[in-house]
Amino acid sequence: MDVIHAIPSPVGARPAIPFRESGRVRDRFAAFLRNPIAVVRRSLEELPFDYPPSVMISADAALVVVAVGATIQRHDYFPTVLPLLAVLLVFASVPLFCFFGVTPSPILLAASGLGATAIFLTQPVSADFAPFVLVVMVGEVAAIVSKRWSAVFAVLAVLELIAFDMAGHLQWSVSGQRLQGIQMYTVGIALGWLVGVMLQYQRKFLYQERESQAIREAQAAGEERRRIAREVHDVIAHSLSITLLHLTAARHALQTDRDVDDAVEALVDAERLGRQAMADIRRIIGLLDTGPSKTVPEPGIGDIEDLVGDFVRAGLDVRATFAGDLDTVSAGVGLALYRIGQESLANVVKHAPGATATVRLTVDEAAVRLDVDNTLPAGPARDPGGGMGLSGMRQRAELLGGRIAAGPYDDGWSVRAEFPLAASRARLSCPLPGLVHGAATTAREGM
Structure with a gap:
């Protein structure tokens, strides 16, 4: 906060000059008197x-206590002003900083400390x-x-104390007094140096x-962007795949059978899925908004059956089997399985039109497994493109400690995902047996 601007000024007065930016001592002194x-x-x-x-105020407070105590100890020397001069020298950097804008430098601090101590020690006390x-x-x-x-400054401080101790020793027989406790003061200087270091x-x-926090924040932001990109990709790929199936069914019904009712039903389903x-x-993009947004539940493992039903109604030949207690699966794993199944079935529509697919979801005491198998159509394979389907599924699995494998299997294509149910289960990294996880995965990377 600007201290000068915080102080009310008379109407019509010149704008106040900021305390540290002013070039005039008068303005700085006036600001100091105000507040x-x-x-x-x-x-x-x-x-x-x-x-x-x-921290800086505490250090200055310690100097005040020491300087005032050393001055009081020299009451027998009054009315001499040497102790007062030493106190002023100790705090010389304060007025230089406040009124002249001179930033306290290490040389200034060291010189004022050595000089003030020397003035004090010219009037020795016990x-x-x-x-x-x-x-x-x-x-x-x-x-x-x-x-x-x-x-170097610490060594100079010790040498100064030794010099005054030696001077007091040489004048002992006249009127001098040796500096008592030189060993204690030396240890104190060493401790002070260690505290500063x-x-x-x-x-x-x-x-x-x-710096590490900034890097972590950047990494977290990047990971969040990738997560949102995966969600958007999965939603769009799924909705467009089923919508295209419904539109194809509607066109076929109108062109061949002239069945308006079937065409309307297909278009209604396409409209529903589009909405x-x-x-x-909108929900996913809403995650980027800092304002409050409506909380909409994410799809989970219980929605996989409805997902399969959407593809069946769109004309895909897919059969599904479910085994085990689905309630034992966490929401995060359930969302990952839903998205993996969604992407796998969308890939069947995109890359294997006319194929037959099978979905098997199995939950036991140790893990939950999702298998999506499909046959491959005859003829040349379609261009896989440059999508992010498999990489997104793999990232979902790895983030939750699961494993996923995809590739040719028997006479078709298979995607298998497995997640451990035990929280203490270590992350699984090797591919499932029987599936090619290298070149075959790359071949379908466009999904």
Whole structure:
């Protein structure tokens, strides 16, 4: 949110200049006085370090506690202003960033930390808080630069503490005081560096996770498009195949027998199937809409009998047998079996006109199987085309852990699909025995 534009302006006044985009210190300072909390938060969000504002505010709060504590420890040195100068130097990057637009750089942070600590240590006290300024600063620098450069700063911080400790040792006999706990401060700097490095790794892993999430979303979108394409293909192929059969029957009835009643009945069935196909296509296309849509049940295993009936009424010589408890089959597997049977029978109409087909659906304790067999007509085979029938059926089966095979079998063509009923059953990948799953499948890929 634009903090400046969020503050009401007098009527007729010039448009307010965005806080971070303004080139004048006066405008930035005025915005800060109007709403300091919102301005600081917005400025933190615009930093190039890509850390949540709460993390950066926590680090600055730790610096405030350490700097104020180190200043209070030096009450015996008052009225000297050196501790106050050290505090101002610690937070020099804040006014430079807020009022002059200077983005805090690692060099600026390191220099302010080393300088402020040096000012504090010129007035030594026992159990000094001042070296913890370096601990926090080292962590901040390690969180935004490479490990190599942050390690250099950590070494410089330790050397500074050693230098002041040595200086205090040389002046011990006069008025100096040694820096107590040099080992503790060194370990603290090392821990601060490790915390900063861990934050940087966390940010790196966050980038990787965002990239992986984007890839997964793209893959999911592609898979959804392919699924919708398969549904549209199956619906159109099925409806057109049966509609053409009805139209052929109507034409034959009018041309040969002059039987108007049979022709009208065939046309009524063709109209019904066309309307049903349009409703199915609207439902599938509705999946692409982000708005609410009517929920229409998908066809399932119980609708396969009606599917066969549609083809029978259209003139296809097909017989069906059903065995087992169909209620044990899940909705997803039932839809896949329905679409496979639909595509298989549509292929019979398209590639083997006049053939005889057999549909067998068997459900037992372990699996559900669908077999669609048909004879092959005499004469040269029809052009298989370049469709997506078999590939779509294969994808449906593989997504649900099933297996499918199609190809010449005995004196005809056969499609066999099998899905395990047990949820823990591993995915089946090998073709069913007795069926050619290579070149024969390719030959019918146009279905």
